[in-house]
Amino acid sequence: MTGTTAQGPAVLSLQGIQKHFGGVVAIENFSLDIRAGEVVALVGDNGAGKSTLVKIIAGVERPSAGRIAVDGVEVAMSDPSTSQALGIQVVYQDLALADRQPVYMNMFLGRELTRGPLRRLDRRRMMAETEALVKELDVRIPSARAAIRELSGGQRQGVAIARATHWASKLVLMDEPTAALGVAETAKVEQIIQGLKARNLPILIISHSLDQVFRLADRICVLRRGRQIGVRDTGSTDKNEIVSMITGLSEQAPAARAS
Numbered sequence: 531m532t533g534t535t536a537q538g539p540a541v542l543s544l545q546g547i548q549k550h551f552g553g554v555v556a557i558e559n560f561s562l563d564i565r566a567g568e569v570v571a572l573v574g575d576n577g578a579g580k581s582t583l584v585k586i587i588a589g590v591e592r593p594s595a596g597r598i599a600v601d602g603v604e605v606a607m608s609d610p611s612t613s614q615a616l617g618i619q620v621v622y623q624d625l626a627l628a629d630r631q632p633v634y635m636n637m638f639l640g641r642e643l644t645r646g647p648l649r650r651l652d653r654r655r656m657m658a659e660t661e662a663l664v665k666e667l668d669v670r671i672p673s674a675r676a677a678i679r680e681l682s683g684g685q686r687q688g689v690a691i692a693r694a695t696h697w698a699s700k701l702v703l704m705d706e707p708t709a710a711l712g713v714a715e716t717a718k719v720e721q722i723i724q725g726l727k728a729r730n731l732p733i734l735i736i737s738h739s740l741d742q743v744f745r746l747a748d749r750i751c752v753l754r755r756g757r758q759i760g761v762r763d764t765g766s767t768d769k770n771e772i773v774s775m776i777t778g779l780s781e782q783a784p785a786a787r788a789s
Protein backbone atom coordinates (compact mmCIF):
# COMPACT_ATOMS: atom_id res chain seq x y z
CA MET A 531 0.00 0.00 0.00
CA THR A 532 1.13 3.55 -0.60
CA GLY A 533 0.04 7.06 0.18
CA THR A 534 -0.79 6.86 3.89
CA THR A 535 0.66 10.20 4.94
CA ALA A 536 -1.94 11.42 7.49
CA GLN A 537 -0.35 12.53 10.74
CA GLY A 538 -1.07 11.75 14.39
CA PRO A 539 -2.05 8.63 16.31
CA ALA A 540 -4.84 6.41 15.00
CA VAL A 541 -8.27 6.98 16.51
CA LEU A 542 -9.40 3.71 14.94
CA SER A 543 -7.00 1.01 13.90
CA LEU A 544 -8.02 -2.07 11.94
CA GLN A 545 -5.42 -4.81 11.62
CA GLY A 546 -5.78 -7.93 9.50
CA ILE A 547 -9.57 -7.91 9.50
CA GLN A 548 -11.20 -10.91 7.83
CA LYS A 549 -14.83 -11.82 7.46
CA HIS A 550 -16.19 -15.06 6.05
CA PHE A 551 -19.86 -15.85 5.52
CA GLY A 552 -19.72 -19.61 5.16
CA GLY A 553 -17.61 -20.11 2.03
CA VAL A 554 -17.86 -16.45 0.98
CA VAL A 555 -14.85 -14.32 1.81
CA ALA A 556 -16.39 -10.88 2.26
CA ILE A 557 -13.19 -9.30 3.67
CA GLU A 558 -9.86 -10.96 3.06
CA ASN A 559 -7.21 -9.06 5.04
CA PHE A 560 -7.99 -5.45 5.75
CA SER A 561 -5.85 -2.96 7.66
CA LEU A 562 -6.41 0.76 8.03
CA ASP A 563 -5.63 3.50 10.53
CA ILE A 564 -8.01 6.45 10.71
CA ARG A 565 -6.79 9.64 12.36
CA ALA A 566 -8.47 12.68 13.88
CA GLY A 567 -9.87 15.17 11.43
CA GLU A 568 -9.56 13.07 8.30
CA VAL A 569 -12.19 11.85 5.88
CA VAL A 570 -11.44 8.42 4.46
CA ALA A 571 -13.54 7.13 1.58
CA LEU A 572 -14.18 3.44 1.11
CA VAL A 573 -14.81 2.62 -2.53
CA GLY A 574 -15.38 -0.51 -4.56
CA ASP A 575 -17.91 -2.18 -6.80
CA ASN A 576 -21.05 -3.90 -5.55
CA GLY A 577 -20.15 -6.77 -3.30
CA ALA A 578 -16.60 -5.48 -2.68
CA GLY A 579 -17.10 -5.66 1.09
CA LYS A 580 -17.67 -2.02 2.03
CA SER A 581 -20.89 -2.48 4.02
CA THR A 582 -19.46 -5.54 5.75
CA LEU A 583 -16.50 -3.50 6.93
CA VAL A 584 -18.74 -0.72 8.24
CA LYS A 585 -20.85 -3.34 10.04
CA ILE A 586 -17.74 -4.79 11.66
CA ILE A 587 -16.66 -1.37 12.95
CA ALA A 588 -20.22 -0.71 14.13
CA GLY A 589 -20.34 -4.02 16.01
CA VAL A 590 -23.17 -5.37 13.83
CA GLU A 591 -20.97 -8.15 12.41
CA ARG A 592 -18.11 -9.87 14.23
CA PRO A 593 -14.87 -10.24 12.27
CA SER A 594 -13.68 -13.80 11.61
CA ALA A 595 -10.13 -12.62 12.40
CA GLY A 596 -8.19 -9.43 13.04
CA ARG A 597 -7.85 -6.71 15.64
CA ILE A 598 -9.67 -3.44 16.22
CA ALA A 599 -8.21 -0.73 18.43
CA VAL A 600 -9.68 2.60 19.51
CA ASP A 601 -7.11 5.17 20.63
CA GLY A 602 -4.53 2.40 20.71
CA VAL A 603 -6.55 0.10 22.98
CA GLU A 604 -7.70 -3.20 21.51
CA VAL A 605 -11.45 -3.64 21.74
CA ALA A 606 -13.98 -6.36 21.01
CA MET A 607 -16.81 -4.84 18.99
CA SER A 608 -19.18 -7.49 20.20
CA ASP A 609 -22.38 -5.55 19.49
CA PRO A 610 -23.59 -2.12 18.33
CA SER A 611 -23.89 -0.76 21.87
CA THR A 612 -20.19 -1.48 22.49
CA SER A 613 -19.25 0.43 19.38
CA GLN A 614 -21.55 3.29 20.34
CA ALA A 615 -20.20 3.40 23.87
CA LEU A 616 -16.72 3.77 22.37
CA GLY A 617 -17.90 6.87 20.52
CA ILE A 618 -18.62 5.41 17.09
CA GLN A 619 -21.82 6.35 15.27
CA VAL A 620 -23.18 5.22 11.92
CA VAL A 621 -25.39 7.09 9.48
CA TYR A 622 -27.11 4.26 7.62
CA GLN A 623 -28.71 4.61 4.19
CA ASP A 624 -32.20 4.34 5.65
CA LEU A 625 -31.21 6.99 8.25
CA ALA A 626 -33.08 5.20 11.08
CA LEU A 627 -35.20 8.24 11.91
CA ALA A 628 -38.68 8.11 13.44
CA ASP A 629 -40.82 9.78 10.78
CA ARG A 630 -43.65 10.98 12.98
CA GLN A 631 -41.42 12.32 15.73
CA PRO A 632 -40.04 15.86 15.78
CA VAL A 633 -36.41 16.53 14.96
CA TYR A 634 -35.43 17.11 18.58
CA MET A 635 -36.84 13.74 19.69
CA ASN A 636 -34.96 12.04 16.89
CA MET A 637 -31.78 13.70 18.00
CA PHE A 638 -32.17 11.98 21.39
CA LEU A 639 -33.90 8.79 20.27
CA GLY A 640 -33.29 6.15 22.95
CA ARG A 641 -31.25 8.66 24.99
CA GLU A 642 -33.96 11.17 25.87
CA LEU A 643 -33.14 13.85 28.41
CA THR A 644 -35.36 13.87 31.47
CA ARG A 645 -35.86 16.13 34.47
CA GLY A 646 -37.06 15.83 38.03
CA PRO A 647 -37.65 12.74 40.17
CA LEU A 648 -40.46 11.62 37.84
CA ARG A 649 -38.04 11.71 34.94
CA ARG A 650 -40.35 13.67 32.69
CA LEU A 651 -39.06 14.33 29.19
CA ASP A 652 -37.06 17.54 29.20
CA ARG A 653 -38.36 18.74 25.86
CA ARG A 654 -37.09 22.28 26.33
CA ARG A 655 -33.50 21.17 26.84
CA MET A 656 -33.63 18.66 23.98
CA MET A 657 -35.03 21.35 21.71
CA ALA A 658 -32.42 23.90 22.76
CA GLU A 659 -29.55 21.44 22.26
CA THR A 660 -30.95 20.40 18.89
CA GLU A 661 -31.31 23.98 17.74
CA ALA A 662 -27.74 24.80 18.75
CA LEU A 663 -26.39 21.75 16.94
CA VAL A 664 -28.29 22.20 13.68
CA LYS A 665 -27.28 25.85 13.68
CA GLU A 666 -23.64 25.00 14.26
CA LEU A 667 -23.66 22.43 11.44
CA ASP A 668 -25.78 24.69 9.22
CA VAL A 669 -28.46 22.03 8.78
CA ARG A 670 -31.33 24.14 7.47
CA ILE A 671 -34.60 22.86 8.89
CA PRO A 672 -37.78 24.86 9.52
CA SER A 673 -37.75 24.08 13.24
CA ALA A 674 -36.49 21.54 15.77
CA ARG A 675 -40.19 20.82 16.37
CA ALA A 676 -40.83 19.80 12.75
CA ALA A 677 -41.70 16.14 12.23
CA ILE A 678 -39.17 14.22 10.16
CA ARG A 679 -41.81 13.38 7.55
CA GLU A 680 -42.23 17.11 6.84
CA LEU A 681 -38.58 17.43 5.84
CA SER A 682 -36.91 16.99 2.46
CA GLY A 683 -34.49 14.12 1.84
CA GLY A 684 -31.51 16.42 2.25
CA GLN A 685 -32.85 17.86 5.50
CA ARG A 686 -33.42 14.33 6.86
CA GLN A 687 -29.90 13.38 5.93
CA GLY A 688 -28.69 16.54 7.68
CA VAL A 689 -30.59 15.55 10.83
CA ALA A 690 -29.16 12.02 10.74
CA ILE A 691 -25.63 13.39 10.36
CA ALA A 692 -26.19 15.93 13.15
CA ARG A 693 -27.42 13.17 15.45
CA ALA A 694 -24.43 10.96 14.67
CA THR A 695 -22.09 13.88 15.24
CA HIS A 696 -23.72 14.70 18.54
CA TRP A 697 -23.16 11.21 19.95
CA ALA A 698 -19.87 10.34 18.26
CA SER A 699 -16.76 11.25 20.19
CA LYS A 700 -14.42 9.15 18.03
CA LEU A 701 -15.70 8.34 14.56
CA VAL A 702 -18.67 8.74 12.22
CA LEU A 703 -19.36 6.08 9.59
CA MET A 704 -21.49 7.11 6.62
CA ASP A 705 -22.97 4.62 4.18
CA GLU A 706 -23.81 6.40 0.91
CA PRO A 707 -25.00 9.62 2.57
CA THR A 708 -26.23 11.22 -0.64
CA ALA A 709 -27.34 8.20 -2.70
CA ALA A 710 -31.00 9.23 -2.67
CA LEU A 711 -30.49 12.98 -3.09
CA GLY A 712 -30.62 15.42 -5.98
CA VAL A 713 -27.78 17.72 -7.00
CA ALA A 714 -28.58 20.70 -4.76
CA GLU A 715 -29.30 18.54 -1.72
CA THR A 716 -26.12 16.55 -2.30
CA ALA A 717 -24.14 19.79 -2.35
CA LYS A 718 -25.73 20.86 0.93
CA VAL A 719 -25.02 17.52 2.63
CA GLU A 720 -21.43 17.61 1.37
CA GLN A 721 -21.12 21.07 2.86
CA ILE A 722 -22.31 19.70 6.22
CA ILE A 723 -19.80 16.84 6.01
CA GLN A 724 -17.01 19.29 5.22
CA GLY A 725 -18.09 21.35 8.22
CA LEU A 726 -17.56 18.33 10.46
CA LYS A 727 -13.84 18.52 9.79
CA ALA A 728 -13.70 21.56 12.04
CA ARG A 729 -14.73 19.24 14.88
CA ASN A 730 -11.73 17.04 14.21
CA LEU A 731 -14.00 14.02 14.10
CA PRO A 732 -12.76 11.43 11.63
CA ILE A 733 -15.24 10.18 9.06
CA LEU A 734 -15.28 6.94 7.10
CA ILE A 735 -17.58 7.33 4.14
CA ILE A 736 -18.83 4.81 1.60
CA SER A 737 -19.65 6.40 -1.74
CA HIS A 738 -20.18 5.20 -5.28
CA SER A 739 -19.59 8.71 -6.61
CA LEU A 740 -15.93 9.26 -7.35
CA ASP A 741 -16.61 12.96 -7.92
CA GLN A 742 -17.92 13.13 -4.38
CA VAL A 743 -15.03 11.07 -3.04
CA PHE A 744 -12.54 13.45 -4.61
CA ARG A 745 -14.42 16.45 -3.20
CA LEU A 746 -14.64 15.12 0.36
CA ALA A 747 -11.95 12.59 1.15
CA ASP A 748 -8.37 13.04 2.29
CA ARG A 749 -7.66 9.40 1.55
CA ILE A 750 -9.31 6.78 -0.62
CA CYS A 751 -9.28 3.11 0.26
CA VAL A 752 -10.16 0.68 -2.52
CA LEU A 753 -11.72 -2.75 -2.04
CA ARG A 754 -12.25 -5.32 -4.77
CA ARG A 755 -14.04 -8.57 -4.07
CA GLY A 756 -13.04 -8.47 -0.42
CA ARG A 757 -9.42 -7.59 -1.11
CA GLN A 758 -7.88 -4.32 -0.02
CA ILE A 759 -6.30 -3.05 -3.21
CA GLY A 760 -4.70 0.06 -1.76
CA VAL A 761 -5.03 3.41 -0.02
CA ARG A 762 -4.22 6.66 -1.79
CA ASP A 763 -3.95 10.26 -0.69
CA THR A 764 -6.60 12.10 -2.70
CA GLY A 765 -4.11 14.79 -3.67
CA SER A 766 -1.69 12.32 -5.20
CA THR A 767 -4.01 10.15 -7.26
CA ASP A 768 -6.68 10.65 -9.91
CA LYS A 769 -9.94 9.07 -11.00
CA ASN A 770 -8.24 6.93 -13.63
CA GLU A 771 -6.05 5.28 -11.04
CA ILE A 772 -8.92 4.73 -8.62
CA VAL A 773 -11.15 3.31 -11.38
CA SER A 774 -8.42 0.90 -12.42
CA MET A 775 -7.98 -0.17 -8.79
CA ILE A 776 -11.74 -0.71 -8.44
CA THR A 777 -12.10 -2.66 -11.65
CA GLY A 778 -8.75 -4.46 -11.73
CA LEU A 779 -8.23 -3.29 -15.30
CA SER A 780 -4.92 -1.58 -15.78
CA GLU A 781 -4.84 2.10 -16.63
CA GLN A 782 -4.62 3.01 -20.26
CA ALA A 783 -1.47 4.82 -21.27
CA PRO A 784 -2.11 8.54 -21.90
CA ALA A 785 -1.43 8.09 -25.63
CA ALA A 786 -3.96 5.26 -25.88
CA ARG A 787 -6.50 7.29 -23.88
CA ALA A 788 -6.18 10.22 -26.25
CA SER A 789 -6.75 8.13 -29.36
Ligand SMILES: Nc1ncnc2c1ncn2[C@@H]1O[C@H](COP(=O)(O)OP(=O)(O)OP(=O)(O)O)[C@@H](O)[C@H]1O
Nearest residue numbers: 551554555556574575576577578579580581582583
Ligand atom coordinates in the same frame (compact mmCIF):
# COMPACT_ATOMS: atom_id res chain seq x y z
N1 LIG B 1 -25.03 -11.75 5.83
C1 LIG B 1 -24.37 -12.22 4.76
N2 LIG B 1 -24.39 -13.53 4.46
C2 LIG B 1 -23.73 -14.01 3.39
N3 LIG B 1 -22.97 -13.26 2.57
C3 LIG B 1 -22.92 -11.93 2.81
C4 LIG B 1 -23.61 -11.35 3.92
N4 LIG B 1 -23.35 -10.02 3.91
C5 LIG B 1 -22.54 -9.79 2.85
N5 LIG B 1 -22.28 -10.94 2.20
C6 LIG B 1 -21.41 -11.10 1.02
O1 LIG B 1 -20.19 -10.45 1.30
C7 LIG B 1 -19.72 -9.78 0.14
C8 LIG B 1 -19.52 -8.31 0.44
O2 LIG B 1 -20.81 -7.70 0.59
P1 LIG B 1 -20.99 -6.16 1.02
O3 LIG B 1 -22.45 -5.93 1.17
O4 LIG B 1 -20.13 -5.86 2.18
O5 LIG B 1 -20.46 -5.39 -0.27
P2 LIG B 1 -20.57 -3.85 -0.61
O6 LIG B 1 -19.23 -3.45 -1.12
O7 LIG B 1 -21.10 -3.09 0.53
O8 LIG B 1 -21.62 -3.86 -1.80
P3 LIG B 1 -22.75 -2.76 -2.22
O9 LIG B 1 -21.99 -1.62 -2.84
O10 LIG B 1 -23.55 -3.51 -3.23
O11 LIG B 1 -23.50 -2.40 -1.01
C9 LIG B 1 -20.70 -10.06 -0.97
O12 LIG B 1 -20.23 -11.17 -1.70
C10 LIG B 1 -21.97 -10.40 -0.21
O13 LIG B 1 -22.79 -11.23 -0.97
